[in-house]
Amino acid sequence: MADYKTFEHDVLVIGAGGAGLRAAVEAASADVSVGLICKSLLGKAHTVMAEGGVAAALGNADERDNWKVHFADTMRGGQYLNNWRMAELHAKEAPDRVRELEGWGALMDRTKDGRMNQRNFGGHAYPRLAHVGDRTGPEMIRTLQDHGIHQGFDVHMEVTVTRLLMDGDRCAGAFAYDRNTGELMVFKAKAVVMATGGIGRAFLVTSNSWEYTGDGHSLAYQAGAELLDMEFVQFHPTGMVWPPSVRGLLVTEGVRGEGGILKNSEGKRFMFDDIPPLYQGSTADTEEEGWRYVVGDRDARRPPDLLTRDHVARKIVKEVKEGRGSPHGGAFLDIAWIKEHIPDAEAHIKKKLPSMYHQFKELAGIDITKEPMEVGPTTHYVMGGIKVDGDSQMTTTVPGLFAAGECAAGLHGANRLGGNSLSDLLVFGKRAGQHAAEFAKENAHVSLSDDQIEAGEREVLAPLNRDPGDDVGPYRLQGELKELMQDKAGIAREEEGLAEAQAELVKLKARAEVMGSGGDRSYNPGWHTVLDLNNLLTVSEAVVLGAKERKESRGAHSRLDFLEKKPDWGTFNHVITKGAGGEMEIRREPIPEMRQELKDIIEEQG
């Protein structure tokens, strides 16, 4: 008989970043009992790392903005692989979701007339990102946390879920362990919302925290959910590259939004070369026009430094490859130069980008008000994820299982625009919470069989019972995986490397399956890491499979052996499922035809 504690909730939310918290708040307002599982302490989730802002067509900074422009921008940025229904709902609902935060205590930076201010970001036609300096993520998660703790839901901190529990083909709960004590936990629930974030820890250079091990993607996949477009992993163009300790740490796009420019070792603004066709009409021709845009000239077009992240990242890689990189293999990002235009530039930079100032000063010994930063691409976000219904966020194949935020897919297509993830998690966190609560009310009866609980116990405790043996240990194995993914499935991919990655992943999986952790059950990170490896390996396999099958370059997915975008490949998504024999399968699924009114909007917005 398994030894575990049992918890029952109508709705169980797994993950307590912005999406999970927003889902829990919403579900709790529908008069159902709600449990929220955090892998860390409450309020520490990866949302804290979001910097530049939350995208919503409030029209405060430029009244020409509205949901239609935001919708068209999002679709264009995603290379039209987006779930257009989600892009529509997102653009329409984001303003209300952002506004309501102030009623819960958020304090965004203000316009001169006392409204929420908005800033420029890549791919957004107008200044659209509501923000607090460059710490918008912390502001949002703290607001949701402080509001959430008074909404009557139960919070389970430092708990990791290792498998979803099923009642037939319906999701009915989760098996988990307490990271502190090692106690096993069974959660029985009528509906489950996945809000576990991303997969960045599968890569060597990443802006993501340790938690980003693809738990939600992997657990949902194992439970029968479909994964969508997993090849699309966003490499944010500006991560720190030096010193090694902070390699990959995010440098907000807000730096460029505030006028920062990219330069190569020859001092050239290389972003003015190779403007992609989709953006040729909307990009500045001269440095002078670019600056006018930054300071709000409505007739000026956007500087090329603010093109979409996929393009900027590739351009930096190209400069480095062709020998024009910075000393530590990146490009220069210069915000100090705005002193040529702004009288009190130093104070302005510190006010607008306080965290960046602090981060470079403390960790790299660089004063960004005086010197340029060195930046290069860092694994930042996964556009791919759990396939959901655009309205309800329920998974397409597992009733009772919902997903929201980064672990869900659809909104961003082949490339996400900056600022659209914070609005994503508000809009779809709310929707997931609302629909999960409705589902729980309509499908009240749920039962769990003992055999899956026993299986859950066996697999969780297995690493503790195994002899650690001679293998390198869980951290180094994870290190090998990260190097493999960085090298073969990173920003530049090709057939041969991807095939090698597939073969290597099989070997890593075999080693992980027999890995022992040593130590005991109380707060044992070695044990936790062995368990996390299962998820990392599953999502890595999915990324590599999707990347191998997509024999073109589109958005964040770049193939050195297929450099061009193929028009007829823009008509389908990749869907990954678990086959009958347990093997991973991939198929193409045509994108449903867009409603005429939405087609018209895209046409109008050019």
Place this chain on the structure above:
Amino acid sequence: MKTATFKVWRGTSDGGDFQSYDVEIDHGYVVLDAIHKIQAEQANDMAVRWNCKAGKCGSCSAEVNGSPKLMCMARIDDLDTDKPITVEPMRAFPVMKDLVTDVSWNYEVKASIAKFKPKPADQDDGTWHMEQYDVERPQEFRKCIECFLCQDVCHVLRDHHLHDRFAGPRHFVYAADMEMNPIDTGDRVAQLRDELGIGYCNITKCCTKVCPEGIDITDNAIIPLKERVVDRSYDPIAKLVGMVTGGAGD
């Protein structure tokens, strides 16, 4: 690459001791890098909390050479590597294992504080008119990352263990944030006096010194709140007027 010796406290609530580890130090290393390296290569089960490794989540609080610090922001270059560097858990909270402490008390205190209560919206779109000038001060308080280093260093908690009657600097900052939010209508003054024990703070400013976000905790949060408490409860003239008119303070 140079080598540094780290003496890391290993143990549980039943007790423990420092253990020495030699670590090769790469450029720009912070203490958390060294701890990770020890964890990966020498002690797989060493317990440490961390998340963002960027000074934003406030998880990796510990005492480095006796000073409360975020391990992810404590550069080894700034420490004397000729001597062993000690790393131990925060001392104001019960140890769980190694560098991890039980900080759950902080979450209980926070939940007990009267919540944010906005006045009705004054704009057509359901929002409020607020000037940048009006939000600047509470924005300072909202930079708090809840690392609890201020709690760790506060003698009322650390030495006198008054956790049952004193909320600590973090929660005064939280209360000040709401009290100074231009649209909040809540009133936490009586609570600050009676339940949250703001009177125990004797403004030694230790909290301000350790705040990794540079929040001026004592001067900008605690003292103004103390003034509100004094105004409301201990103003002799107001008290006199109250006695005459029959209306008492809190």
